Amino acid sequence: MEAEVVEAELVLPAYFSFKRIQSHEKYPKGQSSARRFKHLKQIIQAENFQNYPPDEPNYVNIESPPSMHPCKRICDITGYEAPYLDPRTKLRYANTEVFKIIRSLPNDHVQRYLSLRNAAVVLK
Amino acid sequence: MPFISQTRRQSDYNLFPSATPIVIDNGASYFRIGWAGENDPRVVFRNIVQRPRHKATGETVTVVGDHDPALLKYFDCTRSGPRSAFDSNVVYQFEIMEYILDFGFDRMGANGSQIDHPVLITECVCNPVYSRSKMAELLFETYGVPSVAFGVDAAFSYKYNQQLGICARDGLAICPGFTTAHVIPFVDGEPIYKGSCRTNIGGYHITDQLKQLLSLKYPHHMTKFTWEKVEDLKMEHCYIAPDYAAEARLFQNGTKEAEEKTRTWQLPWVPPAVEEGPSEEELARKAAIRERQGQRLREMAEAKRSSRINELENELQGLEFLLRQLERVEEEDIPSFLEETGYVSKQEVESAHAKAAQALRKAKGEPKGEQVGIEEKIDSSTNEKFPLINVPDDMLTPEQLKEKRRQIFLKTTTEGRQRAKQKRIEEELERERKNQEDEEQRLENPELYLEQLNIRYRELSEKVEQRKRLKTNGNHTNGGMGRGERLNAAQKERMRLLTTAAFDRGKGEDTFGANDEDWQLYKLMSKDNDDDDDGVDPDEAELIRVTSRLQEVDPTFVPKLELGLSQPVVEVPKFRPLTKEDFQVVLGVERFRCPEILFHPSLIGVDQVGLDEMAGVSIRRLSCETQEFEDRLTKSILITGGSSLLPGMTERLEAGIRMIRPCGAPICVFRASDPILDAWRGASSYASAYQFASQTFTRMDYYEKGEDWLREYQLRYTI
Numbered sequence: 058m059e060a061e062v063v064e065a066e067l068v069l070p071a072y073f074s075f076k077r078i079q080s081h082e083k084y085p086k087g088q089s090s091a092r093r094f095k096h097l098k099q100i101i102q103a104e105n106f107q108n109y110p111p112d113e114p115n116y117v118n119i120e121s122p123p124s125m126h127p128c129k130r131i132c133d134i135t136g137y138e139a140p141y142l143d144p145r146t147k148l149r150y151a152n153t154e155v156f157k158i159i160r161s162l163p164n165d166h167v168q169r170y171l172s173l174r175n176a177a178v179v180l181k
Numbered sequence: 182m183p184f185i186s187q188t189r190r191q192s193d194y195n196l197f198p199s200a201t202p203i204v205i206d207n208g209a210s211y212f213r214i215g216w217a218g219e220n221d222p223r224v225v226f227r228n229i230v231q232r233p234r235h236k237a238t239g240e241t242v243t244v245v246g247d248h249d250p251a252l253l254k255y256f257d258c259t260r261s262g263p264r265s266a267f268d269s270n271v272v273y274q275f276e277i278m279e280y281i282l283d284f285g286f287d288r289m290g291a292n293g294s295q296i297d298h299p300v301l302i303t304e305c306v307c308n309p310v311y312s313r314s315k316m317a318e319l320l321f322e323t324y325g326v327p328s329v330a331f332g333v334d335a336a337f338s339y340k341y342n343q344q345l346g347i348c349a350r351d352g353l354a355i356c357p358g359f360t361t362a363h364v365i366p367f368v369d370g371e372p373i374y375k376g377s378c379r380t381n382i383g384g385y386h387i388t389d390q391l392k393q394l395l396s397l398k399y400p401h402h403m404t405k406f407t408w409e410k411v412e413d414l415k416m417e418h419c420y421i422a423p424d425y426a427a428e429a430r431l432f433q434n435g436t437k438e439a440e441e442k443t444r445t446w447q448l449p450w451v452p453p454a455v456e457e458g459p460s461e462e463e464l465a466r467k468a469a470i471r472e473r474q475g476q477r478l479r480e481m482a483e484a485k486r487s488s489r490i491n492e493l494e495n496e497l498q499g500l501e502f503l504l505r506q507l508e509r510v511e512e513e514d515i516p517s518f519l520e521e522t523g524y525v526s527k528q529e530v531e532s533a534h535a536k537a538a539q540a541l542r543k544a545k546g547e548p549k550g551e552q553v554g555i556e557e558k559i560d561s562s563t564n565e566k567f568p569l570i571n572v573p574d575d576m577l578t579p580e581q582l583k584e585k586r587r588q589i590f591l592k593t594t595t596e597g598r599q600r601a602k603q604k605r606i607e608e609e610l611e612r613e614r615k616n617q618e619d620e621e622q623r624l625e626n627p628e629l630y631l632e633q634l635n636i637r638y639r640e641l642s643e644k645v646e647q648r649k650r651l652k653t654n655g656n657h658t659n660g661g662m663g664r665g666e667r668l669n670a671a672q673k674e675r676m677r678l679l680t681t682a683a684f685d686r687g688k689g690e691d692t693f694g695a696n697d698e699d700w701q702l703y704k705l706m707s708k709d710n711d712d713d714d715d716g717v718d719p720d721e722a723e724l725i726r727v728t729s730r731l732q733e734v735d736p737t738f739v740p741k742l743e744l745g746l747s748q749p750v751v752e753v754p755k756f757r758p759l760t761k762e763d764f765q766v767v768l769g770v771e772r773f774r775c776p777e778i779l780f781h782p783s784l785i786g787v788d789q790v791g792l793d794e795m796a797g798v799s800i801r802r803l804s805c806e807t808q809e810f811e812d813r814l815t816k817s818i819l820i821t822g823g824s825s826l827l828p829g830m831t832e833r834l835e836a837g838i839r840m841i842r843p844c845g846a847p848i849c850v851f852r853a854s855d856p857i858l859d860a861w862r863g864a865s866s867y868a869s870a871y872q873f874a875s876q877t878f879t880r881m882d883y884y885e886k887g888e889d890w891l892r893e894y895q896l897r898y899t900i
Contacts, residue, residue: 069243075291097268114374121380121789136770175786
């Protein structure tokens with residue numbers, strides 16, 4: 058290790074006196090940790106929240122409902138109020154100059170703008 | 182103000198007795214750890230872990246939190262992005278959690294064989310039992326903590342502010358955090374989770390939105406927009422507009438207010454070194470050198486030319502002398518006489534003489550008009566070269582016949598060549614004449630001429646495009662649409678030939694190909710195809726000519742780009758030197774567009790209510806009976822959490838909630854005294870209370886009572 062790295066104590070040491078079991082014993086090298094742990098979706102599924110009475114608050118219960126107000130439509134490129142939708146690219150735009158810009162965008166930019174709104178076409 | 186982590190190692194760990202709890206605020210953005218009873222956490226750092234490989238040794242090491250980027254050059258960080266233990270607001274990656282806790286305890290100065298203090302750690306609202314039990318297990322097993330308590334950070338913050346007198350015992354806590362936003366009603370000082378509600382939008386999404394918008398707007402500066410930098414930008418410049426539509430209109434109309442609200446970020450930029458125009462002396466010197474070189478070249482060319490002229494003159498003189506001698510000599514003696522000189526006949530000598538004279542004249546630079554006359558002379562001389570042609574066949578011997586045939590062939594080829602040359606000269610003269618006419622026309626009436634040219638250009642381009650479209654339509658059909666409809670003329674012809682050929686054979690068997698003549702069919706078809714191609718050329722050539730003429734004449738003419746589809750003409754970006762403005766990032770609408778997603782998650786595609794409506798949902802869920810009770814709730818609304826630092830939040834929330842509540846209801850919105858640290862401070866003051874120990878659970882409790890009990894476990898906040 059280089060001197061300045063050691064001095065800055067950047068790296069986590071491998072041994073701690075206050076731990077009963079050290080990390081390298083618990084997590085042997087080579088196994089990817091991602092597979093070891095359940096993601097949130099899996100956790101929620103495993104909990105079986107539907108078995109419990111619906112009155113009690115739990116993680117899934119307290120989610121917010123969809124909005125009652127009408128959806129606000131703003132232009133994808135500029136952020137102004139956008140009453141128009143481009144049928145080819147499905148982007149919202151505010152006026153004709155923005156429309157010209159939209160039509161000259163390369164396709165991956167179009168997809169990125171759409172994915173800002175979570176409206177991109179995802180091919181699986 | 183960008184948040185700076187504190188990670189200095191504390192040295193007074195041993196001064197604290199075993200009963201003092203350690204308070205941890207385990208947030209998705211920052212991890213804060215400290216002693217109970219104190220005002221500020223001791224150690225604060227970002228809740229992320231990186232596992233790069235050390236370049237020299239190759240081992241994988243762990244780096245927790247923010248760090249000096251300069252030191253990272255010793256590590257290979259390509260495969261290790263920053264990883265968080267959180268998924269939304271729930272801890273799920275306990276290996277990473279362990280690294281973080283290691284780091285936290287280590288910086289607190291922990292030593293000894295285990296952590297001998299009770300620990301109060303925060304979690305999210307209605308944390309799933311799986312996560313809770315894993316966390317408890319981690320603390321009990323690995324760190325040997327004697328007792329643990331779980332609490333909700335928003336609740337601690339509310340209690341703290343209640344102690345400070347900012348909010349009342351009944352009220353609402355609105356907590357926009359890093360990954361989620363919660364609204365929790367408080368009745369009698371206790372949070373009622375039944376009425377709470379959560380939207381999955383937080384500061385993370387705001388920063389992400391800003392980062393993507395800027396990257397799309399300034400693609401060539403994309404590398405400058407790192408996550409940390411964008412977060413700094415957000416904290417410094419973003420604000421919440423009281424009314425989004427009105428602000429957007431301000432910017433759209435380009436008013437002066439909009440100008441003031443626009444912030445510009447100047448990226449580091451070095452102007453290219455401007456070369457001073459070479460000074461006068463430099464110019465003069467260079468010009469003199471060039472002049473001298475030109476002079477030298479001219480002299481050399483002159484010398485060469487004059488020497489060549491001399492040579493030619495000498496040759497000419499020699500030949501003339503020879504000719505004169507020949508005239509004197511008798512006819513029969515010519516061959517023998519000429520043997521010495523190398524010429525076979527008088528005609529050869531004469532032709533050589535003529536050629537030399539011509540070359541001389543060219544060298545001297547005289548007009549080529551005389552060339553025609555000389556050519557004619559050559560013509561007549563070559564005629565005599567083929568003496569046998571005119572002699573009838575029967576008078577010749579077989580060898581002479583062969584000779585005659587060869588001479589005929591040669592003659593026809595030379596004649597053909599001459600004819601071609603003649604035609605070329607005529608064409609050139611014709612073109613010259615036409616050009617001159619054109620010029621005259623242009624000079625006398627420029628506008629009319631221009632119009633005519635334009636019209637002609639348009640006609641031609643349309644014709645060409647149409648033909649192209651017809652042709653390519655046959656080749657570029659999309660998918661397998663009715664093949665028969667899109668064939669162009671050539672292909673139609675081809676099909677016709679094939680079908681008639683097949684049809685003509687007769688109803689019986691198919692005997693196509695038995696005769697050799699059948700295959701001639703294909704020759705016919707391919708010829709047809711070629712003809713079609715050739716036919717286009719004159720039009721295209723005309724088009725090119727007209728285009729070039731227009732470009733010369735009309736400064737405003739822009740040739741229509743020949744694209745397959747009718748797209749609008751895209752201006753080729755002109756290359757000009759990069760200016761200072763190119764390196765400026767303008768933050769105008771983005772300043773208030775990004776935080777708007779807190780109030781309208783649909784802008785990001787999340788189908789949930791925004792902050793102002795959440796309050797309404799929460800009150801509804803409480804299903805409280807009286808109006809008066811609801812008023813009590815809305816009278817004390819506290820905003821806490823990192824994202825609540827955005828300016829303009831309180832006004833907007835107030836306006837939003839007023840829209841939902843009945844007219845005249847009292848609404849008071851307060852911001853927490855320190856939205857970021859209040860959660861930790863609340864927890865700290867809670868943990869230092871006398872009855873804290875009764876709220877914790879020990880390892881024994883955890884193992885004996887089982888998971889169900891853990892699910893039911895809730896902290897009581899008023900003790």
